[in-house]
Structures are given as C-alpha cells and as structure tokens.
Amino acid sequence: MKVTVVGAGAVGATCADNIARAALAEDLVLLDIKEGLAEGKAQDMMQTAALLGFDTRITGSTNDYSKTAGSDVVVITSGLPRKPGMTREELIGTNAGIVKGVAENILKHSPDAILIIISNPMDTMTYLALTDTGLPKHRIIGMGGALDSARFKYQLSQHLHCSPDDLNAVVVGGHGDTTMIPLIRLATWNSAPVTKFLSTEQQQKIVADTMVGGATLTKLIGTSAWYAPGAAGAALVKSIVRDEKKLFTCCVSLNGEYGQKDICLGVPVTIGRHGWEKILDFGLNADEQALFNKSAEAVRSMNDVLKTL
Numbered sequence: 001m002k003v004t005v006v007g008a009g010a011v012g013a014t015c016a017d018n019i020a021r022a023a024l025a026e027d028l029v030l031l032d033i034k035e036g037l038a039e040g041k042a043q044d045m046m047q048t049a050a051l052l053g054f055d056t057r058i059t060g061s062t063n064d065y066s067k068t069a070g071s072d073v074v075v076i077t078s079g080l081p082r083k084p085g086m087t088r089e090e091l092i093g094t095n096a097g098i099v100k101g102v103a104e105n106i107l108k109h110s111p112d113a114i115l116i117i118i119s120n121p122m123d124t125m126t127y128l129a130l131t132d133t134g135l136p137k138h139r140i141i142g143m144g145g146a147l148d149s150a151r152f153k154y155q156l157s158q159h160l161h162c163s164p165d166d167l168n169a170v171v172v173g174g175h176g177d178t179t180m181i182p183l184i185r186l187a188t189w190n191s192a193p194v195t196k197f198l199s200t201e202q203q204q205k206i207v208a209d210t211m212v213g214g215a216t217l218t219k220l221i222g223t224s225a226w227y228a229p230g231a232a233g234a235a236l237v238k239s240i241v242r243d244e245k246k247l248f249t250c251c252v253s254l255n256g257e258y259g260q261k262d263i264c265l266g267v268p269v270t271i272g273r274h275g276w277e278k279i280l281d282f283g284l285n286a287d288e289q290a291l292f293n294k295s296a297e298a299v300r301s302m303n304d305v306l307k308t309l
Contacts, residue, residue: 001025001241004071004110005233006102007078008032008060010223011118013041014230015075015237020045020056022234024241029068031061033078038062069109073240075233076102076129079119091120092305099125103133114139114275116236117251118229122175124302126251126264138275142251144175145266147232149249151213152182155206156194166190170249171210172258172266172282173295180266181291182210186282236271243273252276259289260296263303 003025005016009032016030030045032038042060049055061067068074079095099119106113115133117126117140126142133140148171153164160167169187171180184203187194195203209216217225239246250269254260257279258267269276284292 001073002027002029002071003237003241004029004031004068004074004106004113006031006068006074006076006106007119008034008038008041009077010226011229011233012075012077013045014226015077015118015233016041016058016230017045018231018234019237020049020054020058021052022238023054023056024234024238025056025072028056028058029061029071030058031063031065031068033063035062065105065109068106071106071110071113073116073237074106074110074113075116075118075237076106076125077118077229077233078102079125092124092302093309095119095121095125096128096306096309099128100132103129107133107135114141114240116233117142118233120175120224121302123179123251123264123266123299124306127253127299127303128306130253130264136275137253138277140253140264141236141271141276142175142264142266143229143233143236144251145171145180145249146236147229148175148180148182148210148213148266150228150232152187152206152210155210155213156187156189159202159206160189160194160197162189167194169194170268170282172249172268172284173292174265174299175251176298177212177215179295179298180211181288181295182207183282183284183288185285185288239271240273240275245270245272245277247271247280250276252279254279257281258284258292260293263296263299265292265296265299 039060157164173181268280
C-alpha cells in the first residue's frame with residue numbers, strides 16, 4: 001500500500017507522522033513545493049522509526065510527482081493556511097489554483113488514487129476536485145466533518161467530564177464557522193442521549209463553541225490548527241487502507257441525499273477500501289433540515305466564486 005501526502009506544512013507533516021506511526025502503508029511520500037522541506041521532514045520522521053518501531057518507508061520530494069506514482073490514497077493539504085481574522089472563503093482564489101494543479105499532477109502518476117481533501121475552504125476545494133478531475137464521486141472525500149465531529153466530542157466531554165471516546169456525536173453541513181451543524185439532539189454518551197445530562201444553556205454553548213472551534217485555535221496560535229486536522233486525515237486513510245467501513249462525517253457529492261444536488265457537503269458516510277461507500281440518512285428534523293439547506297446555500301455561494309477565477 002502506498003500513500004502520498006501533498007503539503008509538508010504542519011497539517012501534512014502531522015498527518016504523515018500519524019500514518020507512519022500506525023503503519024498504514026509500506027511506502028509514504030511527503031511532497032511539497034518548498035525546496036528541501038519535504039525531504040527534511042521525511043528524514044526526521046524516518047529517524048523516529050527505530051524509536052517507535054514502524055517500518056514504513058518515508059520519502060520526501062520537492063515537487064517531483066513521479067515519486068508519488070502508484071499511490072493508493074493521496075491526502076491533499078497544500079494551500080495557504082488561515083491567518084487570524086481570515087475566513088475560509090478568502091482563501092478560494094489562491095488555493096483553488098493550488099488544489100487543481102496538485103490533483104492533475106497526482107492523477108498523471110496515480111490514476112486510480114482516492115483523494116482526501118483537507119485544503120481550505122474544504123467544501124469548495126472538494127467540489128473543485130470532483131468537477132475538475134472527473135473522477136468517480138466515491139474517490140473524492142473532504143475531511144472537514146471528521147475534524148468538526150472530533151471537536152464536537154471534545155466540547156461535550158468538557159461539560160460531561162467523560163472520555164471523548166465514549167461519545168457518539170456528529171457535525172453535518174459545511175466546514176465553516178457559520179455553516180456546520182452539530183447534531184446535539186442525536187449525540188449519545190454510549191447509548192444515552194447527552195441531552196439528558198446537559199442543561200439547555202450548556203447545549204447551546206457546546207454547539208456555539210464547536211462551530212468556532214477552528215477560529216478559536218487560529219486566534220490562539222496565530223495560524224490554522226494541525227494536530228487534530230492531521231489526525232483526522234490519517235483516520236480516513238486508516239479506514240480506507242484497512243477497509244474498516246467506519247462511519248465518519250465527510251464532505252462528499254450529493255445527488256438528492258439530504259435534499260441537495262450538485263454540491264459537496266458533510267454527511268455521515270462509511271469509508272472503505274474504495275473510498276466512501278454509502279450515505280446514511282440520519283433523519284433530520286425540520287429545524288435541522290432548514291439549517292442544512294442554509295449551509296448548502298452558503299457553500300454554493302463559495303462554489304460560485306470558482307466560476308470567476
């Protein structure tokens with residue numbers, strides 16, 4: 001199994017490190033446009049192999065896509081990160097060109113690869129990858145919902161004083177501060193609804209804090225977060241290469257599901273060896289569906305920017 005991570009910045013390097021530590025691939029390629037960056041980080045990671053006990057061969061490459069040939073899964077993290085006060089929408093112009101070029105170069109050497117998109121604005125970049133490459137829709141996966149759901153579980157765990165691993169909670173909709181929808185009504189602590197243990201005020205705060213989770217970290221550390229995004233990308237790789245068929249919220253192409261078409265948006269999907277396999281209908285109530293429709297409208301507005309580039 002061969003995996004490539006494009007972009008050796010903080011998110012890409014963290015994703016690659018998680019993939020290597022979990023021994024998810026025999027060969028792992030880290031590629032970046034900056035001279036020497038990917039090679040240096042790859043060598044640094046390889047020097048941990050004797051300490052951590054993994055056998056993955058990690059190769060760094062400065063923009064040489066031939067080294068990515070034969071990749072089964074490719075994680076695209078490249079693009080400008082958000083700065084404090086910057087919205088994901090403001091990144092469209094620059095990152096669209098980067099993601100388009102990366103996808104084209106990857107597919108020249110790995111035409112059967114499954115693409116995982118992390119680059120922001122993630123929903124629009126996933127839609128761009130789908131429409132520009134013409135790949136089957138099941139091979140294009142946007143990571144955002146997996147990350148947002150992990151942040152949702154974190155917020156819930158802080159109020160419930162429990163392990164995040166004991167929680168089932170998902171965020172659907174767009175991967176943005178105003179477009180994501182934490183489904184607290186459906187969240188459970190093992191089998192019990194979390195709403196049994198939380199006041200209305202707590203529930204509202206958890207939802208609000210989840211929605212600005214990324215912006216909060218950007219303000220605190222001065223750039224986009226990387227540990228959780230990198231781990232979320234690696235979790236999707238794991239479900240693919242091991243054919244786990246785990247349920248994640250991911251940004252995928254909708255064709256009538258959840259009342260939407262011609263858009264990539266976060267919904268619950270199973271992830272296996274051939275990409276995302278099926279969309280699960282969680283049965284949104286009227287209020288949740290209205291929020292989902294509003295989220296879709298906002299994402300479509302971002303997608304429309306692509307037509308002007």
